Amino acid sequence: MNVPLQDAGSDGAPEPTRRPVVRYHGTGGTLAAETAETAETAETAETADAVDADDTGYEQRPWPDGPRWRTFTGGPCLPEPPDDDEADRRLGPASMPREPTAAEVRLVNAALLLRRPLLVTGRPGVGKSGLAYRIARELRLGRVLQWPVSTRTTLTSALFEYDVLGRAQAGQAWYAAQSTLGRAPTGDEDGDRPPDIGEFVQLGPLGTALLPWRLPRVVLIDEIDKSDPDLPNDLLHLFEDGWYAIPPLVRVKQQAPSVTVHTADPGGSASVVDGIVRCHAFPIVIMTSNGEREFPAAFMRRCLRLDVEDPDRAALSAMVAAQFGGELDATQRDLVRRFMEHSDKVGGLAADQLLNAAHLVTSGAYRAGDTDGAEWQAVLEAIWHPPNGDGTG
Numbered sequence: 001m002n003v004p005l006q007d008a009g010s011d012g013a014p015e016p017t018r019r020p021v022v023r024y025h026g027t028g029g030t031l032a033a034e035t036a037e038t039a040e041t042a043e044t045a046e047t048a049d050a051v052d053a054d055d056t057g058y059e060q061r062p063w064p065d066g067p068r069w070r071t072f073t074g075g076p077c078l079p080e081p082p083d084d085d086e087a088d089r090r091l092g093p094a095s096m097p098r099e100p101t102a103a104e105v106r107l108v109n110a111a112l113l114l115r116r117p118l119l120v121t122g123r124p125g126v127g128k129s130g131l132a133y134r135i136a137r138e139l140r141l142g143r144v145l146q147w148p149v150s151t152r153t154t155l156t157s158a159l160f161e162y163d164v165l166g167r168a169q170a171g172q173a174w175y176a177a178q179s180t181l182g183r184a185p186t187g188d189e190d191g192d193r194p195p196d197i198g199e200f201v202q203l204g205p206l207g208t209a210l211l212p213w214r215l216p217r218v219v220l221i222d223e224i225d226k227s228d229p230d231l232p233n234d235l236l237h238l239f240e241d242g243w244y245a246i247p248p249l250v251r252v253k254q255q256a257p258s259v260t261v262h263t264a265d266p267g268g269s270a271s272v273v274d275g276i277v278r279c280h281a282f283p284i285v286i287m288t289s290n291g292e293r294e295f296p297a298a299f300m301r302r303c304l305r306l307d308v309e310d311p312d313r314a315a316l317s318a319m320v321a322a323q324f325g326g327e328l329d330a331t332q333r334d335l336v337r338r339f340m341e342h343s344d345k346v347g348g349l350a351a352d353q354l355l356n357a358a359h360l361v362t363s364g365a366y367r368a369g370d371t372d373g374a375e376w377q378a379v380l381e382a383i384w385h386p387p388n389g390d391g392t393g
Helices: 086-091 102-114 130-138 155-159 164-180 205-209 236-241 247-251 297-301 313-324 330-346 351-362 374-383
Strands: 017-022 033-038 049-051 118-121 145-148 160-162 201-203 218-222 243-245 258-262 269-273 276-278 284-289 304-307
Touching (some): 086 130, 102 118, 102 130, 102 304, 130 218, 130 284, 145 205, 155 160, 155 205, 236 243, 269 276, 313 330, 313 351, 330 351
Parallel strands (some): 118 284, 118 304, 145 218, 201 258, 218 284
Antiparallel strands (some): 033 049, 160 201, 243 276
């Protein structure tokens, strides 16, 4: 939304105006839209009046302005993206309260306003990827587009894949069918056309996120430190310009200026004009890293960095409560205590290892009275092994 023109005050500074601002709170709830007193050169005020926005439709939902140099022109805008229950599966129900760190709230909101990627670093298992799902659920931005990274990952595969062999085979089959029917393969008759090229173009998670959505999609680039060394530099153009080309569609733009392609959303499709995909709202890019490597300075300059510390007892207890409901009983509290002690002893454990143990004691497979026995201790040793398996952490 645009900031209204403001009258200058007696000192020449613009008078503050009130406008809707969306802020991330990280407490586990859903959309929080606010109005805050802002000036043209000021940041969002810390104190704000709540606005009832839970029922606001996608087309009317307020969103904060970004910098002028981070404004993008893609369009026409697509309809509201689909949602799923992946956040509830990963995080537990939205109704369970959560206490985020001040750094998390501060840096997520800065990334939203600046339209910049957020690099989230920390040990394996501290909940880095969960941040993407919390943002998408709280701000009602649809399903998270996940891009898991490996040493074989390429940027092109995250943007789109073109099945050239499949198209060639489909074309041959169509021509053969025309010959069998005694028809000239002109494709002039309705219902008698060769396979459309768009049937063989599949957008990847990053390519889908860069479509012209009215509100930003959340894309999770998971474990980017496992990528080929060139991948961070390859991302610089996308992070700056917010568009990419699909060469097979560029080549046929004279014959087919608008082509409908498949997207990374289940059953989703979108039109691509002249072979170019250009975003309208720059996506919320969450990149996770285990801190295994350094990234180029040019890449880091375009990102904000959030370091995630190991969760403390309160955070671990809240995590167990969110997944298993309600207050922790004595057995679960003792389990959290033992987990923290063992984690310190072996040099760190992942939070999901605690959840595995919590599931066993809540499923009835092990009685609370047996949790100090040899059998239970053997199970804990099996599921609470250190990340590198040698006991050193």
